[in-house]
Amino acid sequence: MDVFSDLIRGVRSHGSLFGSTTLSPPWALHFVDGAPLTLCAVLTGAGWIVPEDGPPEPLRAGESVIVRGPATFTFVDEVGTSAEPLACGEHCATPEQGGTRHRLGWVDGPGGDTSLIVGAYPVRGEIARPLLDALPVVLRVDAGGAGDPVLEHLAAEAAVDAPGQQMVLDRLLDWMLVCSLREWFDRPGGEPPAWWAAQRDPVVGDALRLLHAEPAAPWTVGSLAARAGVSRSTLAKRFAELVGEPPLTYLTRWRMTLAADLLTGKESATISDIARTVGYSDAFGFSAAFKRVRGVNPSEFRRDSLQRS
Numbered sequence: 001m002d003v004f005s006d007l008i009r010g011v012r013s014h015g016s017l018f019g020s021t022t023l024s025p026p027w028a029l030h031f032v033d034g035a036p037l038t039l040c041a042v043l044t045g046a047g048w049i050v051p052e053d054g055p056p057e058p059l060r061a062g063e064s065v066i067v068r069g070p071a072t073f074t075f076v077d078e079v080g081t082s083a084e085p086l087a088c089g090e091h092c093a094t095p096e097q098g099g100t101r102h103r104l105g106w107v108d109g110p111g112g113d114t115s116l117i118v119g120a121y122p123v124r125g126e127i128a129r130p131l132l133d134a135l136p137v138v139l140r141v142d143a144g145g146a147g148d149p150v151l152e153h154l155a156a157e158a159a160v161d162a163p164g165q166q167m168v169l170d171r172l173l174d175w176m177l178v179c180s181l182r183e184w185f186d187r188p189g190g191e192p193p194a195w196w197a198a199q200r201d202p203v204v205g206d207a208l209r210l211l212h213a214e215p216a217a218p219w220t221v222g223s224l225a226a227r228a229g230v231s232r233s234t235l236a237k238r239f240a241e242l243v244g245e246p247p248l249t250y251l252t253r254w255r256m257t258l259a260a261d262l263l264t265g266k267e268s269a270t271i272s273d274i275a276r277t278v279g280y281s282d283a284f285g286f287s288a289a290f291k292r293v294r295g296v297n298p299s300e301f302r303r304d305s306l307q308r309s
Contacts, residue, residue: 001212002205003195008181010128010261011037011121013173023047023114026083027076034070035120036132039176043155045114050074054137062143064151066180068135075116088118117154119173125261131181134193139184147179198242203230207239211251215258216279221247255279256293259286263302271298 023029023045031038040049041064049057052071056079059065067073074085123132141147154172157165185192199205206228211219224247225235239247255278262274269277275286291297296304 001209003199003208003212004131004181006212007128007131008178010125011123011131011177013119013121013170013177023077023116025077025114026081027114028081028083028085029075029088029116030072030085031067031074031118032072032087033120034072036069036123036128037121037135037177038067038069038073039117039119039121039173039180040065040067040075041117041151041154041176043115043117043151047114047116048076048079049138050076050079051137057138057140060143062148062151064141064147064176064180066135066139066141066177068132068137068139071137073138075118077114115155117151117158119154119169119176121173121177125265126257127261129257130193130195134196139180141180141183145179145183147176147183150176150179194242194244198239201238201242203228203235204239204242207235207247208243208250211247211254215251215255216277218279219248219251252289253293256290259290259298260294260301260305263298264305267302267306274298 027047040059042059042061044061046058046060049059049065049067051057051067051073057065059075077083150172154169154176157168157172184190185196195208199208207224210224210227221236222232225232228235236246239250243250245253259274259278262269262277266274270283271287272283275281275283278286280286280289287297290301294301
């Protein structure tokens with residue numbers, strides 16, 4: 001399990017295609033749901049993405065952007081458009097609002113010169129938080145990359161109503177997200193998060209894969225180095241240089257992320273159950289580590305999270 005695969009498993013499309021639409025100017029679509037991540041891709045024509053707090057971003061045919069919530073954003077024909085904003089979200093799924101029978105969406109009818117596909121990605125739990133924290137509010141991906149064939153499939157599938165369509169759309173949206181993030185992290189002159197570059201190092205990458213594959217194992221720097229095939233000092237030095245912290249510090253933070261996910265997603269699990277799941281022999285040691293990393297004890301974290309949900 002590489003780091004990216006582990007983080008992105010908390011971000012999955014599930015019945016989340018807002019829709020595909022053909023637009024004639026002037027227009028202003030205001031996406032009000034504040035989804036954690038929203039993909040906007042222009043098939044033909046052009047427009048502007050206007051985030052709630054941030055500069056407008058032009059969007060041309062073949063290009064896509066990913067907008068990070070919870071702030072809302074608008075897609076307009078031009079900055080300062082005269083169009084009255086149309087609020088778009090899950091309510092757009094109903095036929096009375098222009099939605100289709102089998103997917104969340106709207107259709108403005110034929111004859112427009114700009115066609116758009118929009119899909120939202122719900123984020124469940126805490127696992128994806130390091131990934132979301134590494135992203136800007138608006139992430140742009142130019143045409144001509146690995147996502148182009150996926151976008152073509154999305155456009156073709158969104159244009160028809162067929163059995164199993166939602167499952168196909170969900171998987172295509174997941175594929176599009178992976179392609180987009182890969183290209184953005186690897187862009188020339190970019191500043192990807194430390195874990196992105198570190199996972200490609202032959203030594204640190206192996207260590208990270210081991211920690212994510214077996215987070216509850218009784219790791220020491222020595223045992224991790226032995227599994228990675230290097231000396232203890234070599235692993236400790238390279239890991240700290242590339243990741244920015246020692247291996248066991250990274251492991252503790254990741255264990256607490258997994259624990260936070262279990263505390264909010266599995267209410268029947270006791271603190272002792274969760275402690276054992278993430279590699280602690282007793283609830284006391286786990287609670288002390290959780291409070292050191294998260295600032296509150298596990299019971300307080302669970303209570304506060306459930307009250308907010």
